[in-house]
Amino acid sequence: MPKIIRWGILGTGYIAGEFAQGLKRVPNIQLLAVGSRQFSRAQEFANRHQIPQAFGSYEDLANSDLDVVYVATPAARHRDDCLLCLHANKAVLCEKPFTINAAQAKEVIELAHSKQLFCMEAMWMRFIPLIQQVKRMIDGGEIGDICLLSADFSVPTEFRPESRYYDPSLGGGVLLDRGIYALSLAFYLLGAPESMVSQAAIGKTQVDEQIGMVLKYTQGQLAILSASFRTYSPNEAIIMGTKGRICLHEPFYRPHKISTVTKFPLVRGSAAPTSVGLKQKLTAAMKQNAWVRSLYYQFEPFLKPAKTTLQPPDGNGYSYEAAEVVRCLQMGELESKIMPLDETLKIMAAIDQMRQV
């Protein structure tokens, strides 16, 4: 019989509720407790999600009889809340961003290591089946060597200075909230960059409301990433290689559809054809005749047929990260290979560099 993993949820806000829903789809778990700064909120949450125990403090939750705590508070609290749970000998799944800077992340990771406790950033995107499929396709060379990656996460977000999006004391800013998905995707698919540059638009509350980032890798690959609280973008990610490209359709961080192009149209700037294939003949004809070029450009869009794969995530998509935590705890693994702690730390260091903290 697999070990039953006993969960608690710390915080009672939006994502705590979504996670509680997602957890219901994971086998071999019990969601036993929820903790809030206020007992009535914990009680209400417990009633809503059929959770047996409600605690009026995070300390009481952390010290109760559980295997793992899901930390769902605003980013600025993550360090303290993670340390609290780890000191109470609980494994931790902590919402993104893991902390608000690399120094805090290091503190949490060091405590998890020293106590030999499981710990993971809840970067749920990485565990969605289509993201896993794209990772396998890229690692398997299906689109050749990667040249470019673009990703953007932009959704208009009401300006309320006191909200966790805009309040710097809660860890506000679009990079920590949204840009981190694009950044985490680039790290997952391409690894850590050699260098990076960024530009941000800072709003009235002194947090970044829009950001653009360019990451450069050792072989010249570039990741071009952006995020905004001000506009609504296609919210897609496209990975472009020497032999093809893959589009993670909106929303790329919770994809239900990918399309893959592995037949490129004619190569521009090619030398005189050395063989007599159709493609070479067409290339030569295009060079010589303006009307062939014009005809080709009319039909070019249809020469790039994309293969579409549809696979909507199960439920709200939060069950996959939880299932990975359960698997790791059952196997006695202290980290997930899909979202390892050293990568969380590198991502936080990249964020520090861009936020210049």
Ligand SMILES: NC(=O)c1ccc[n+]([C@@H]2O[C@H](COP(=O)([O-])OP(=O)(O)OC[C@H]3O[C@@H](n4cnc5c(N)ncnc54)[C@H](OP(=O)(O)O)[C@@H]3O)[C@@H](O)[C@H]2O)c1
């Ligand atoms: N994975 C995702 O898709 C996703 C989506 C949204 C958010 N998130 C992340 O999840 C975390 C929480 O976001 P959320 O949207 O759930 O926020 P939220 O709705 O504001 O909830 C945050 C909860 O944290 C607790 N809290 C503790 N100190 C607080 C403070 N000073 N101000 C406000 N709340 C405080 C509150 O619970 P009590 O009052 O009960 O203590 C509150 O309900 C953030 O790190 C965010 O980036 C992830």
